[in-house]
Amino acid sequence: MTHHRIVIVGTGFSGLGMAIRLRQEGEDDFVLLERAGDVGGTWRDNTYPGCRCDVPSHLYSFSFAPNPSWSSTFSPQPEILDYLRDCADRYGVMPHIRFHTDLRVADWDEDSQLWRIETSQGELTADMLIAAQGPLSGPSYPDLPGLERFEGKTFHSARWDHEHDLEGERVAVIGTGASAIQFVPEIQPKVARMHVFQRTAPWVMPHRNRPLRGWERALYRLFPPAQLAMRAAIYWARESFVLQFRRPRLGKLVQNVALRHLNTQVEDPALREKLRPSYALGCKRILPTDAWYPALVKPNVELVTDGIREVRPRSIVSADGSEREVDTIVFGTGFHVSEIPIATRIRGRDGRSLSETWDGSPSAYKGSAVAGYPNLFFLVGPNTGNGHTSIVFIIESQIHYVLGALRALRRSGARTVEVRPEAQTAYNAEIDHMTEGTVWVSGGCKSWYIDRNGHNSILWPTFTWPFRQRLREFDEAAYALGAAATEEEPLALAA
Ligand code: NAP
Numbered sequence: 001m002t003h004h005r006i007v008i009v010g011t012g013f014s015g016l017g018m019a020i021r022l023r024q025e026g027e028d029d030f031v032l033l034e035r036a037g038d039v040g041g042t043w044r045d046n047t048y049p050g051c052r053c054d055v056p057s058h059l060y061s062f063s064f065a066p067n068p069s070w071s072s073t074f075s076p077q078p079e080i081l082d083y084l085r086d087c088a089d090r091y092g093v094m095p096h097i098r099f100h101t102d103l104r105v106a107d108w109d110e111d112s113q114l115w116r117i118e119t120s121q122g123e124l125t126a127d128m129l130i131a132a133q134g135p136l137s138g139p140s141y142p143d144l145p146g147l148e149r150f151e152g153k154t155f156h157s158a159r160w161d162h163e164h165d166l167e168g169e170r171v172a173v174i175g176t177g178a179s180a181i182q183f184v185p186e187i188q189p190k191v192a193r194m195h196v197f198q199r200t201a202p203w204v205m206p207h208r209n210r211p212l213r214g215w216e217r218a219l220y221r222l223f224p225p226a227q228l229a230m231r232a233a234i235y236w237a238r239e240s241f242v243l244q245f246r247r248p249r250l251g252k253l254v255q256n257v258a259l260r261h262l263n264t265q266v267e268d269p270a271l272r273e274k275l276r277p278s279y280a281l282g283c284k285r286i287l288p289t290d291a292w293y294p295a296l297v298k299p300n301v302e303l304v305t306d307g308i309r310e311v312r313p314r315s316i317v318s319a320d321g322s323e324r325e326v327d328t329i330v331f332g333t334g335f336h337v338s339e340i341p342i343a344t345r346i347r348g349r350d351g352r353s354l355s356e357t358w359d360g361s362p363s364a365y366k367g368s369a370v371a372g373y374p375n376l377f378f379l380v381g382p383n384t385g386n387g388h389t390s391i392v393f394i395i396e397s398q399i400h401y402v403l404g405a406l407r408a409l410r411r412s413g414a415r416t417v418e419v420r421p422e423a424q425t426a427y428n429a430e431i432d433h434m435t436e437g438t439v440w441v442s443g444g445c446k447s448w449y450i451d452r453n454g455h456n457s458i459l460w461p462t463f464t465w466p467f468r469q470r471l472r473e474f475d476e477a478a479y480a481l482g483a484a485a486t487e488e489e490p491l492a493l494a495a
Pocket of ligand 1: 055136141143157177198199200285332333334335
């Protein structure tokens with residue numbers, strides 16, 4: 001059976017970033033497990049029309065790999081995917097990737113002190129497991145009565161069926177989140193009729209996307225510090241958004257901008273009313289777009305706010321009894337964020353899966369380590385999400401922290417590293433305290449930031465710079481370092 005020092009799950013921003021930094025630190029004995037045939041994670045899977053990052057390009061990239069060639073201030077999905085492919089290639093990660101290899105089970109073997117990993121391509125073992133599959137990897141499908149009897153076409157926004165031509169069709173779109181607001185305006189002109197089923201109206205802000213001019217790109221190429229300065233300016237400007245989340249009264253000012261946007265773009269008072277959110281701005285993700293409302297006012301589009309009672313073989317019946325015939329249903333219904341599929345597959349020292357341990361409320365120390373699961377680190381783990389800035393900033397903070405853990409292992413000659421339960425408990429009590437009074441719990445909405453137990457297990461509930469500060473040093477005192485390594489070769493990372 002093959003053994004590797006490190007096995008990384010996933011090749012999105014997290015997995016690739018981790019692999020690149022490992023190589024840069026001289027560690028070569030690692031593999032990345034990738035269930036698909038290409039890198040890119042969520043930016044490979046989400047190919048729906050109009051898919052684009054809603055965080056500015058200069059910030060939504062690795063700090064060590066700036067890209068002067070972005071075509072616009074907010075990059076389209078194909079460019080981000082190309083960027084990730086290029087990074088994987090340029091930094092020598094490709095030979096480490098095992099494509100079409102799905103992790104089925106990872107069991108911690110206490111006797112041998114390693115992970116026993118079963119994949120769709122066979123078994124392997126590893127000293128260290130790094131879960132970098134991300135929280136947006138498992139699409140969530142709604143449980144609609146009668147859906148299994150529907151005879152038309154259905155697909156999820158994260159599994160867009162490009163073979164299926166929507167031209168002239170009657171289409172139902174379920175969901176009005178970050179994905180739907182991007183693809184609805186793109187498909188509206190080609191469909192005969194579109195019924196958009198909205199459960200909760202999102203807060204929508206004007207969008208500031210624009211093409212980057214030739215001279216800007218030339219400047220960034222010839223003088224990289226200019227792009228770094230832009231990145232820093234964007235970072236700090238977006239950090240200020242946190243104020244409105246932590247002090248919901250400040251959010252009222254921003255709410256007025258959003259309401260003006262709605263009132264300017266939608267004339268019909270009845271439609272406006274349906275589109276006016278009934279909770280505080282920021283409670284759910286704020287969506288930047290200039291195209292959403294104009295698409296909804298088109299004559300071939302209907303916004304349905306009655307719930308769905310039933311799906312019939314060729315139609316959808318809403319709560320008021322109206323029946324709408326449809327050819328295709330597109331689910332823009334998001335992801336299993338707090339019930340991540342991999343949690344059922346990772347089993348710790350006592351044989352319990354993470355999902356059993358978490359019981360619907362994921363929890364970790366610094367979003368990275370879980371007591372009872374030695375030599376396991378998460379990237380974008382519990383309480384690392386945010387609603388205002390680039391997740392790549394969080395990812396790089398965590399990669400730095402994991403490298404610190406690997407150095408600590410090397411320095412001490414230890415074989416295992418496991419967070420102490422009391423450190424994890426204290427850390428999470430602090431997060432709970434930080435979450436109190438924020439818009440996410442007091443804003444009057446139901447969002448996927450709050451799990452089924454009513455607990456914030458998703459968001460890092462404040463500015464991101466304190467997160468980076470906390471992960472700057474690997475705090476060995478919070479961990480138990482186990483049994484000295486025998487004659488085995490130590491990790492290559494320098495102490
Ligand atoms: P989402 O934000 O979770 O939105 C899902 C939508 O589906 C919501 O409107 C939700 O309604 C609705 N929904 C879910 N289950 C439903 C049901 N059973 N019946 C009726 N409606 C239902 O998902 P998403 O739009 O795919 O976005 C997920 C995340 O991906 C975002 O928050 C963001 O982090 C990321 N994302 C980013 C970008 C970007 O950068 N541009 C683009 C897309 C996605 P409720 O609101 O009532 O729950």
